[in-house]
Amino acid sequence: MVPLLRALGAAEGETRFVGGCVRDTLLGIDVSDIDLATRLEPGAVIERLKRAHIKAVPTGIAHGTVTAVLQGGPVEVTTLRRDVSTDGRRATIAYTDDWLEDAARRDFTINALSADPETLAIYDYFGGEADLADRKVRFIGDPLVRIAEDHLRILRFFRFHARFGRGDPDAAALEACADRANDLMALSRERIADELLKLLALSSPHPTVALMVERGILRAVLPEIGDEGVRRLGDLIVREQAANAAPEPIRRLAALLPADPDLAAAVAARLRLSKRATRRLVSAAAREPKESGDPRALAYRIGRAEATDRLLLQDDTDDPATRLDILREWQRPHFPLTxxxxxxxxxxxxxxxxxxxxxxxxxxxxxxxxxxxxxxxxxxxxxxxxxxxxxx
Known part of the structure; x- marks a missing residue:
């Protein structure tokens, strides 16, 4: 990391840590991805990395992003930007050398923080540190304007609230998301699926999903999800935690939907899920109220992951932990005859x-x-x- 920062002029104020890595460090959360922002334009970034013998990949060059490939993992380096125009799905950008201008185009105050790599000084233009302390997710500026710039911010607001929020969500943000929920119809279904599955992968998304259903956030794109689905999701999460089962977003999506394989296949097609995810969702939708018998037999027929889904989704009061324990180390045996x-x-x-x-x-x-x-x-x-x- 040091050679990269040196190459990008961090000591001269040309480059900073930005976004999630700053936010998560302040919260004491392990940082999974490191992002840098720089005053240098992409061509200059590539040239400097070349001179420093660091591999540069123009992964998002149209948006000013170059990926530096380091031994410890990739680091995205993005030139400071400002929006020239937006249509709710994509933005036309221009480069800038103004840190405030770049921060102002981000979605939430807690994501607009940056840090000097040399001094570790935090730059906070919109009260993000205070919002982190209060565990409050707020849009930068007018929520309706930010949503108009990128409709996906509706779903991002709920995901970030589920992950970082505490207590009631920001009232202005919630009202804006509810007012503009139909804007989600303009987005690609892949983007909607990606954001929804990220939300469902969190440890405890149930209260947030319940709020989304209550306020009609998903009605335009997933009308199949209602109060019964929210109840099933809550029950599933309780069983997952009791059985020490890791969160699985496709399983949780299956809980939100009725147990109807044809409907599950239609939803998977609408969200353009992968073939593997579609098979798992449809299998979960074929569940019975109670999956009886040896769990290994079920796993042999449909697969261990799919069997785990069905056991956790069964709609009864039995504790599935013992039956899941049987499957944890089980490997599908080979039938010895032909x-x-x-x-x-x-x-x-x-x-x-x-x-x-x-x-x-x-x-x-x-x-x-x-x-x-x-x-x-x-x-x-x-x-x-x-x-x-x-x-x-």
């Missing part, structure tokens, strides 16, 4: 082979996945004999 094995035992080729193999596999699952080869073959001979008699 159709060729059955033919070698004398079964005629044809559909009967697959049908018999499936019957043997079902019994193997019911018996707890025995690994004794002789016992498995005895079961196989029994089924092969019955199938041969049935086909005569």
């Amino acid at each position: 159709g060729g094995d059955l033919i070698a035992m004398g079964l005629r080729p044809g559909p009967v082979v697959a049908k018999t193999l499936q019957a043997i596999e079902r019994q193997w699952i019911e018996d707890g996945f025995p690994s004794d080869a002789d016992a498995i073959r005895r079961v196989a001979w029994k089924h092969v004999g019955q199938a041969s008699r049935d086909s005569q």
Whole structure:
């Protein structure tokens, strides 16, 4: 990091730490990403990094961002900017050398902080430090203006309130978000999904999601989510915590939706979820009120992650912790027989082979996945004999 800061003129006031890394440091939270802002334009940043033998990748060059690739991880370096025009989805920017002008285009006061790498002095133009102390998420300036600049800020407000807020949300911000909730319809569904899943991945998003449903924030884009979904989400989080299960945003989205696989598939398509996320959401939506039997059998059929989802989503009062413990270290065993094995035992080729193999596999699952080869073959001979008699 030191060579990077030296190359970018931090000692001369050309570059500062900005945004989340400053906010999280002040809160005593581990910093996952480091962002720098600089007066230097992107071309100058690339040239300076080249001279310092630091790899530079123009990841967001259209918006003034260059990524410096360091041994400890990538660092985004963004030239100070001001907005020339905005349409709620994207902004046309121009470069500036004014730190205040750059800070003024950010969304919340707690995200507009910057720090001098040399002196560690904090630059706070909008009362962000006081808001951090009060655990208050506030827009910079007029909330309606900030939302008009980027409609995604509606969802970001609730995510940041769920993560950093304490007590009631800022009244002006809440009213502005509720008034402009329909603006979310102008956004790409990928951006909505990304923000929603980030919210659901937090440790305790339930009160914030309940507030969003109460104020109609999601009605325009996810009308399927209502009070019952909020109740299911709350119950799920209680069970997750009791079972020491990590938060899983797709599972929590499934809790917000009715247990209807077709509806889940439609929501996944609307949000343009990945194929893997879609499969997991649809599987969770196929849950039964109570998943009975050996949890390993369920995991064998649908996958361990999907089985965990269903056990945690079951709508009863049982504690799923013991059943989940069975799955934590469980690895899906390999069924030891093939159709060729059955033919070698004398079964005629044809559909009967697959049908018999499936019957043997079902019994193997019911018996707890025995690994004794002789016992498995005895079961196989029994089924092969019955199938041969049935086909005569």
